[in-house]
Amino acid sequence: MRFRPGPATIGIASLLCLLIGLLYLALQIRTIFSDQLKQEYAELVLEAAARAESARELVGVWQQMRADDAAAAPGYRHARAELARRIAALAALVNASPSTAPRIPPAMLTADASLADTDALLRDVSAYWRAQRDADSADVRVRVTRVARTLIALAALLFCMLITALGMYARRHRQLAGQSGEFEHASLHDSMTGLPNRRKLLATLEAAATKPASDSTARQIAVLYVDLDGFKQVNDSFGHRTGDDFLIAVATCFRVSLRKADLVARIGGDEFAVLVGAFSSESELADIAQRLMACVSHVDEQMGIGFVRASIGIASFPDRIDDYRRLVAAADDAMYQVKRSGKDGYAFFGQPGRAAQV
Structure with missing residues (x-):
């Protein structure tokens, strides 16, 4: 026997597809918002890293000046202290990240931390969070494309459901009209001879x-x-x-x-x-x-x-x-x-x- 789905079966299947599509759409939108928050967090980390790099450059300038003039020592110490504050602010963002990310060790938060280690730290932090930002941005683009395709599919499904419902309504209307005509004919004619009554x-x-x-x-x-x-x-x-x-x-x-x-x-x-x-x-x-x-x-x-x-x-x-x-x-x-x-x-x-x- 060949399976011939009826209107009720088609309607239930279409409704289930619509519900699944809406659930998938909701999950994709939620993920998009999450990725956008991750992008914004990565931008904050990169901004903090950029400020720390500016402070590191200033330390380098004062370091050269101190080598030529002993009077530049106070400026150098102030620049190192400012660098330490920038690194501390950067560490507060990185270490508080909800995602799994390399943490900044406490030894890097002191004013006498090695400048070579600081340079390596800033390079690593900038590279990691820039990659994270780009990955999240690409993921958002992919998910936006999926959302657009899902919306198109759901719109097509709704259109098909509407056309099917209109077709079922028209067929039912014709059936009722035919039955109404049959009832009217039966009420005006003799059932045995077929003559009018x-x-x-x-x-x-x-x-x-x-x-x-x-x-x-x-x-x-x-x-x-x-x-x-x-x-x-x-x-x-x-x-x-x-x-x-x-x-x-x-x-x-x-x-x-x-x-x-x-x-x-x-x-x-x-x-x-x-x-x-x-x-x-x-x-x-x-x-x-x-x-x-x-x-x-x-x-x-x-x-x-x-x-x-x-x-x-x-x-x-x-x-x-x-x-x-x-x-x-x-x-x-x-x-x-x-x-x-x-x-x-x-x-x-x-x-x-x-x-x-x-």
């Missing part, structure tokens, strides 16, 4: 009735209410599976036999309704009713049932019904009028029923 029928009826009309016939609307006569006996005699197959076949035939602009809906059980958005005459509605009845008879014959027929009630707006909200109820009343007249036929609201034409 009563809610969809009423919404489409209202939209068609309230739509502005450009001529007198554009707003003519009709509803045909269909009830299957004898369908209950199909379930009792052949089983509900056969009954469901019968309803699905009838629904398919209804869709095929009607115009694309007309809406056929399953109201519930064995009852259907057809919304005709525009028609020219009642004879056109009668023709639609006969086609619906022919569908039921055809499916009945094809499945070998032998007794299922259809009763259809028709109501139109605004000719016979002045309120479109009463169309479905009026068509239902007309359908029951057909049933009372012997079934297997159609009737307009307010008119006697008509038997099916064979």
